[in-house]
Amino acid sequence: MEGNSGMAVGGGRRAEREPVAVVTGGASGIGRAVVADLTAHGYQVAVLDRSVPEDRVADRVRWVAGDVRDPDAHDEVVDVALSRFGGLDLFVGNAGVHDGGIGVRDLDGATLAEVARHVFDVDVIGYLLGARAAAGPLADSGGSMVFTLSDATYLVRGNGAGIAYACAKHAALGMVRHLAADLAPSVRVNAVAPGGVVTGLRTVDGRPVFGDASEVTATVREFNPLGVVLRAEQIAPLYRFLASPEAGGMTGEVLRPDGGLAVR
Template structure:
């Protein structure tokens, strides 16, 4: 069961002005950078993650609430949205970000049963988790003309050279379809866009808990050699793009994907 963490601050939370977001996978990596960027710019945020801070999220609870839960369960998303509504008074932005990697496994690298188990796990987190989050958030967002922004990947477009295996590539390609379908389905009430980073080194893990990015020096060289600009971005450089897509400056955008990947589209 998911548990809400964070100390209430009198009765002023609901009255406090500023937009409200739910961010999945906001405890680390790009998700954490997005939470920090949003709160710095006036948002109040509910974070849905399996991990919560050691203090239970009490620090900064006037702006951030934590809900412990698994994105593969519809109830976890419903609880996070309910916290946004009851504690902060509404919902303006849903960021679907929680994800898991497959470790670069190819179709012939595992026995059939093991490959099926891995693929189901990756697809459940990276695709079904997005669908369940969108379902829980759609109604409240529509009532306020809100937005959804999803984390995709260079693996939503590429299938070789980026470390993605067959399950992760399948999941991220599928997530691109989710974004496009939701954009058409929820227009004009809710705008749906995405950010597809490439080569951003984070704490992303595989289904069995192994870190995807190990050996920092080797990873940096490989990333820079792979993209035309020869860059490796930090999560903090990517995070403002989520806020932009939710802002009035992007009012004419839906079904679009921003690709901070060093120019892989022209590779």
């Protein structure tokens, strides 16, 4: 990819400047790896997250502390990208929360509704609000959106996902496809659906989804056909690829780095 050429990242119309991205949930896990990969390849990045890490890269990254459920937070991070870096070429919707693997009979009705609303508000509405804020600037630059989905977008059993998380990720796939149709030809919209990547993802009540690392690693290896446990750093370049001219003919598509779960 040409990081400093003046050519639009998605094949569009930006002027002479470095490419600019907004990443939600960029303080940890896959989001942090995406930020590191983008900045290493010439991007300047504005990050929206509820926390700002102490070891942030100050020169190429600007941080906005905020909640993805708040539309004003998305407006603010997009404004930061525009005012500090001069434009926007890529929006990465990545912030997410897990339901802890709950089934429909595991909780009383009020608690189930509370958990499901929280998951949907972060994992679906949070993406939609980010897309709304970024759509105009991305249309101006001919840019891209890339969203983080999950193996739970396709699988509903055996991967630790509960009913709320699976429903949310299925809904997010519909959002990706609708946005791809709605925003074409100015903005391309694609997604990455990782599987078995051990990160710091947490549940609605703050518990880590992946507990004992060695136990989780063994389970993941056994579950997927390739017997691999992917690292966030292996997933991150896929986001940059989907925003690149090499993927200029792709929209509404999902890359599935999941160890081959699609052939199970």
